[in-house]
Amino acid sequence: MTIRIAVATWLAPSYLPISWRTFQNAICWQQPMLLVRRIASILFGFVPLVLIAVGVASVLWEVQAHDPSMFSVQGEKHLAHAFMFAGAGCIGLFGCHRLWRANGSWRWVLVPAAVMIFAVVFPNMERWPHGTPVERASFSALQRLSAFAGSATQLAREQGEFVCDRSATLSASSLFARQGQALSYVIHCVPDATGPTLGTPPERPGTLVFAVSPDRTQAWFTATVLTHSTGRQASWLTRQGQPFVIAAQLQSKS
Structure with missing residues (x-):
């Protein structure tokens, strides 16, 4: 006890x-x-x-x-x-x-x-079925970039050289916005380039970057997107984790 x-x-x-x-x-x-x-x-x-x-x-x-x-x-x-x-x-x-x-x-x-x-x-x-709004916006930018690169390459073949015209009108608006207003696609020209422009991207999403070589026989096309639903700075359009670049080349001038 x-x-x-x-x-x-x-x-x-x-x-x-x-x-x-x-x-x-x-x-x-x-x-x-x-x-x-x-x-x-x-x-x-x-x-x-x-x-x-x-x-x-x-x-x-x-x-x-x-x-x-x-x-x-x-x-x-x-x-x-x-x-x-x-x-x-x-x-x-x-x-x-x-x-x-x-x-x-x-x-x-x-x-x-x-x-x-x-x-x-x-x-x-x-x-489902087309991904998130961010993915749809990136896919739309990819389609616009491909169409723009195709038309620019076709024009270059007719003229014999690549010429970047930043004043060219791109009909469709992007799926990116600022203060609720849709942003149109814009062209950013990079002359005398030795390759695709992959440094710091332009701030604005929906920018189609058109880089032209010094002899104007080569061109590289890239675009900017948003990786999140909101952001202050655009990023490069990527595929499988790598920046997406469309390269085009004409026959060298004789």
């Missing part, structure tokens, strides 16, 4: 704010199924928190899209995504809260599980 009292006194000193039994109840030691439900509630709660964070980030991206110093991609639905993701996250957290409660039921696990399915399925639905 003396040993038991000593052990109990050592395990639960009188100065502790809670007793050993209270601590056991707090961690649901006496109710293993409740403990399992609460662990599941914590694990399932991470996805709703991420969705809420994505919703907040979407609001910030929408604000950036209207910043005069920022470029953006048309077709992005930042505010719609913000409400959708944040709403789904709140619903998921509510389900986790009900799952956590002592009088909760395992059926509440269906709520965060459905939110997890939404988090996986919805982004893929947004990408």
Whole structure:
């Protein structure tokens, strides 16, 4: 008896704010199924928190899209995504809260599980069938660059040399915007080039760079795009991680 009292006194000193039994109840030691439900509630709660964070980030991206110093991609639905993701996250957290409660039921696990399915399925639905708005804008720039390079090469064959005319009109507008206004494609000429221009890209997305060799028998075509939905600086159009360049050459002048 003396040993038991000593052990109990050592395990639960009188100065502790809670007793050993209270601590056991707090961690649901006496109710293993409740403990399992609460662990599941914590694990399932991470996805709703991420969705809420994505919703907040979407609001910030929408604000950036209207910043005069920022470029953006048309077709992005930042505010719609913000409400959708944040709403789904709140619903998921509510389900986790009900799952956590002592009088909760395992059926509440269906709520965060459905939110997890939404988090996986919805982004893929947004990408189908033509990719994200950023991918569509880049593909549009690729098509415009290919058409421009083809027409410039055909004209060079007729004239016998490549001539870059920055005042040439490009009919279609790009899928890039500034302050909500669509940006047209523009031509940037680089004379006396010895190869494609792949240094610091022009600031503006939707720029078609036309580099011409000193003897005007060679030309290289590149373009600028946005790698994210918003940005202050354009990047080079890439394919498989490398800058996309269209090279053309005429027969050397005799």
